[in-house]
Amino acid sequence: MNSLAPRWRTSLIWAWTAAVVIFMYLPGLCLLLASMTSSRYFIFPITKWGFAWWEKTFASLEIHQLFQTSLLIAFCVTVIAVTIALFGALAFARYDWKGRSIYQKIVLLPIFFPQSVLGLSLLLWFNALGLTMSWQTAVFAHLVWIVPVCTLVISIQVYSFDPALEEAAFDLGATKWQVFREVTLPVLFPGIFSGALFAFLLSWGNFPLSLYTTGADTTIPEYLYAKMVAGYTPGVPVLGTVSTVGAAGLLLVGYAIIVMLRRRRAASDQSEV
Amino acid sequence: MNLAKTIGPGTRHALPILLFLLVGFAAPLLAVIGFSFIPARSFSLWQSWSLGNYIEIFNSTSYLSFLWSLGLAAVTVLILAMICYPIAYGLARVFGKYATLVTLLFTIPLFVSENVRLYGWVLFFIKNGVLLGTLKAWFGIEPESWLFTNGIIVFGMVYVYLPFMLFPMTLGVSMVPDQTRDAAFDLGATRWQVFKEVELPLSMPGIMIGFLLSFVLAVGAIAEAKVLGGQQIIPISHDIEIAFTYAQNWPLGAALSVLLMLVVGTMVLLVLRRFDLDAILGRR
Numbered sequence: 070m071n072s073l074a075p076r077w078r079t080s081l082i083w084a085w086t087a088a089v090v091i092f093m094y095l096p097g098l099c100l101l102l103a104s105m106t107s108s109r110y111f112i113f114p115i116t117k118w119g120f121a122w123w124e125k126t127f128a129s130l131e132i133h134q135l136f137q138t139s140l141l142i143a144f145c146v147t148v149i150a151v152t153i154a155l156f157g158a159l160a161f162a163r164y165d166w167k168g169r170s171i172y173q174k175i176v177l178l179p180i181f182f183p184q185s186v187l188g189l190s191l192l193l194w195f196n197a198l199g200l201t202m203s204w205q206t207a208v209f210a211h212l213v214w215i216v217p218v219c220t221l222v223i224s225i226q227v228y229s230f231d232p233a234l235e236e237a238a239f240d241l242g243a244t245k246w247q248v249f250r251e252v253t254l255p256v257l258f259p260g261i262f263s264g265a266l267f268a269f270l271l272s273w274g275n276f277p278l279s280l281y282t283t284g285a286d287t288t289i290p291e292y293l294y295a296k297m298v299a300g301y302t303p304g305v306p307v308l309g310t311v312s313t314v315g316a317a318g319l320l321l322v323g324y325a326i327i328v329m330l331r332r333r334r335a336a337s338d339q340s341e342v
Numbered sequence: 343m344n345l346a347k348t349i350g351p352g353t354r355h356a357l358p359i360l361l362f363l364l365v366g367f368a369a370p371l372l373a374v375i376g377f378s379f380i381p382a383r384s385f386s387l388w389q390s391w392s393l394g395n396y397i398e399i400f401n402s403t404s405y406l407s408f409l410w411s412l413g414l415a416a417v418t419v420l421i422l423a424m425i426c427y428p429i430a431y432g433l434a435r436v437f438g439k440y441a442t443l444v445t446l447l448f449t450i451p452l453f454v455s456e457n458v459r460l461y462g463w464v465l466f467f468i469k470n471g472v473l474l475g476t477l478k479a480w481f482g483i484e485p486e487s488w489l490f491t492n493g494i495i496v497f498g499m500v501y502v503y504l505p506f507m508l509f510p511m512t513l514g515v516s517m518v519p520d521q522t523r524d525a526a527f528d529l530g531a532t533r534w535q536v537f538k539e540v541e542l543p544l545s546m547p548g549i550m551i552g553f554l555l556s557f558v559l560a561v562g563a564i565a566e567a568k569v570l571g572g573q574q575i576i577p578i579s580h581d582i583e584i585a586f587t588y589a590q591n592w593p594l595g596a597a598l599s600v601l602l603m604l605v606v607g608t609m610v611l612l613v614l615r616r617f618d619l620d621a622i623l624g625r626r
Contacts, residue, residue, distance in 0.1 A: 081431040082559020086444060089429060093451050093504070101464050111465060113475030118623050157359035159351075162623070166352025171491070173619045176359060179367050181555060181610045183562020185579045186368075186599050189586055193377055193596065196369035213366040216359060225623060270453035274402075277564075281586075289457035297461055297569065309458040316453040324446055 099311045103306035105205070122303040126257060132308070139273055139288045145208045146272040148220045151265045158223035158260070162229060179217045185279035187214060192281040202284025210282040211272045218271060219264040226260020234272055259327050266323045270316055346498055357431075364485045371603065377596035395597035400482065404581055404598060410580040414492075415560035418499040422507040423549070425500070427515075429508055434516035445512075448505050456502050460569040463498060464489065467570075490572030498566035503559050507552040513622055514548015515541070547617045551582050578602055 103111045107119030126132055160166070161173055179187065191210045192202070200206055214245050234256060238248045254261070275292040283291065289312060382398065399405075429522045433441050451459060465534040467489045477483050488494050518541050526536045542549075564579040572581075578598065585595030 076491050079436055082428050082436050086429045086432050086437075089425060089504070090444070090447050092501070095466060096501075097451070097454070099462045099465040100458070102472065111468075112470045112481050113472050117478050143408060152360055153358050156355040156357075160353070160356035160359075162620075164350070166356075168356070169352060169609065170619075172356050173347065174614050178610065179363065182585075183559065183579060183602065183606065185564050186562060186602060187367075188417065189582065189595065189599060190364070190370035190374045192548070192586075193592065194373040197373050197376075203392065212362070213370075216362060220359060220393065221623075228620075263451070272344045273457040274453050274458075274464075276455045276457055287456035290457060293455065293461075294457045297457065305461065309454075309461060312458060313451075313454045317450045320446065320450055324466060335451070 090274075095171055097310070100309040100313065104303065104310045106277045107301065111303070112308075114243075119269040122307050126304045126307040129304075132304075133331070135287060135289050138286050139290075141205050142208050142211065142288060143269050143272040146211045146215055147265050147268040149208070150212055150215045151223075151261060153212075153216050154264055154268075155224050155257070157262060158227045158264075161220055162224040162227035163232065169244040176217050176220055179214055182214075184214060184275075185280075188281040189279045191278070195282065198325035201327075202282055204283060204286040207279050207286065207288070214278060215268050215271050219268045222267050223257065223260045223264040226257055226263075230256060250302040253320050259330055262323065262327060262330075266320065270319065273280040274312065274316065349418045351558070361564050363398060365478065374596045374599050374603070377593055382593050385590050392494070395593045399601070401598055404578075407578045407581045408605075409577050410575050410600070411456070411561050411563075414575075414577065415498055415557050415563070417496050418503065418560045419553055419557045421496070421500050422504060423511075423553070426504065426508045426511050426552070430511040430515045433508075434518075445509075448508055452505050456528060456565050456570060459502065460565055461571060462496055463501065465495065489570060489575055492571070492575060495566050495571040495575060498570040499560050499563055502563070502566065503556040506559055510548045510552035510555060510622075512548070514545035514611040515571070517548060517622070518544040547622050550613055551622065558610060561606060562602070575602075605620045 102113070103113065104122060105118055105120065106112075106115045107117045107121040157176060160169070161176065188210060191206075191213065195202060196205050221305065230253075234252050235248050238252045274290060276287075276294060279288045279291050280294075287295075288306060293305055293308055296302050378395055379393070380389055381392065382395060429444075433444060437444055453545050464471075467487055468474070470478075471487075474485065474487060477485065488497075522540055523536060524543065526540045545626065562579050564577060564583065567573065567575050567577050567580060576584075579602070582595050582598045584603070585591045587600060590594075
C-alpha cells in the first residue's frame with residue numbers, strides 16, 4: 070500500500086471499484102428477481118412473488134438432459150485440457166528453449182480469436198473430415214479455446230516454480246516419474262487446480278463454440294439462447310440464476326481450497342525450518 | 343529415448359499442445375480459407391477455385407458491417423480504458439490483501455454465458471423492467487426504453503469485455519516499480535507528471551495487451567447487437583452467421599471470415615511481437 074497517496078484518492082478508488090462491481094452483478098440480480106415471480110410475464114415491481122417457475126424448471130426432464138450434456142462436455146474438457154496444458158505450461162514458462170518466444174505467441178493466438186468465427190471454422194473443418202456433430206466434436210471445439218487459456222493460467226504458477234527443487238530430487242536419486250509425481254505436481258498443484266476450475270467453468274458457460282459444434286446435442290447456454298430469441302419464458306431467468314450462482318459457488322469453494330492449501334504449505338515450511 | 347535426447351525438454355513439453363493446435367486451430371483456418379475460394383452455395387472443397395466470393399463482398403454492403411464492428415469496438419475500448427485504469431491501479435497498489443477478493447469478484451461473471459448476462463440487462467432496461475418499472479412506481483415517469491439503440495450495444499460490449507481489459511491492465515500497472523515512482527516524486531515531479539512520464543509508459547505493455555484483447559473480442563462480438571440491439575446494427579460476425587445459416591452460402595461466409603481473420607490476425611501479430619511476455623506475466 071502506498072502511504073503517500075492521499076486518503077481521498079484511496080477512498081475514491083475504492084468507491085469507483087465498488088460501483089463497477091455492482092454494475093457487474095446488476096444483470097444477475099435482475100435475473101434473480103425475474104425468476105422469483107409467479108406470473109407468466111415479468112413486470113417490475115413484482116406483485117406476485119413465488120418459486121413456481123423454479124419447481125417447474127427442475128421437474129423438467131428436458132432440463133435434466135441439458136445438465137447431463139453440459140456436465141459431460143465440461144468434465145471431458147477439464148480432464149483433457151489440464152493434461153495438455155500442464156506440459157504446455159512447462160514449455161511456456163519453465164524451460165528455456167530456442168522457439169519459446171514464438172511458441173508463447175502461437176499458444177496465445179486462439180485466445181485472441183473471435184469465438185464465433187472459430188466455431189464456424191471448426192464446423193467447416195469437421196464437415197470436410199466427414200464427422201457428424203455431437204457432444205464429442207463440441208469437446209474438441211471447446212478445447213481449442215480452453216487449452217490455451219488453461220496453459221496461461223498454469224504458466225503463471227510455473228513462473229514462480231524453482232527448478233532447483235527438481236534438480237535436488239534428481240541428485241537424491243529419484244527417477245523422472247518420481248520427480249514429476251513427488252515434486253513437480255505437488256508444487257504446481259494450486260496452478261493446476263485453478264486451471265481445471267477455469268477449464269470447467271469456461272466450458273460450462275460457452276455458447277459460441279457450442280452453437281456450431283454440438284449438432285443434435287444441446288448445452289444449457291444454447292437452450293437459454295433459443296428460449297430468449299423465441300420470446301419470454303420465466304424458465305430462462307431461473308436457469309440463468311442457477312448457472313450464475315453455480316459458477317460463483319464453485320469458484321468461491323475453489324478459492325477457499327487454494328487458500329487452505331497455501332496456509333497448510335506455509336505452516337509445513339515453517340515447521341521444517 | 344533417442345528422440346528425447348535430440349530434442350530438448352522445452353520442445354518435448356510443447357509438442358502435445360502444438361500438435362493439438364495444428365489439428366484444432368491451423369487446419370480449420372486453412373479449411374475456411376479453402377472454402378472461401380469455391381463457388382457460392384456449394385459445399386465441397388474439390389472443385390475449381392475462384393475469387394467470386396471476394397468480388398461479391400466488395401460489390402455488396404458488407405463493408406458497412408465491417409465499419410460498424412470496428413467503430414463499435416474502438417469506442418468500447420476507449421470507454422473501457424477509462425473505467426478500468428482506476429480499478430487496475432487499485433488492484434496493483436491500493437487494495438493490498440483485498441486485491442485477490444476484488445479480482446475474484448470480477449472473475450465470476452466471466453464464467454456465466456454472455457447471452458445470459460446480457461439477458462439480465464434486457465430485464466433491467468425493458469419496458470416495465472427493473473429500471474423503468476421502478477421509475478414508474480416511485481416517480482411516475484415513463485421514459486423511453488434504451489433497448490434497441492446503438493448506445494446500448496456499446497454498453498453491452500463494455501459490460502461483457504470489462505475483465506479482458508482490467509486483468510492485463512492490472513498486470514501492466516503492477517510492473518511499475520515503487521522506487522521509480524518514489525524517485526520521480528523526490529525529484530519534484532507533480533502527480534500528473536509521474537502519471538504521464540513514469541506510470542503510463544512503464545505499464546504500457548499490459549495496457550496494450552488489454553486494448554488488443556478487448557478490441558479483438560469486441561470486433562468479433564455478436565450477442566450484444568442481437569440481444570440488446572434488437573438487430574438494428576448487423577456486425578460482421580452476424581453477417582458471417584447469416585451466410586452460414588439462413589443463406590446456406592458457406593463459401594461467402596468463409597470469405598467474410600477470412601477478411602475478419604486478416605484484420606484481427608494482423609493486429610494481434612503487430613502488438614504481440616513488440617512485447618516480452620515473460621516480463622508481463624512475471625517471470626523471475
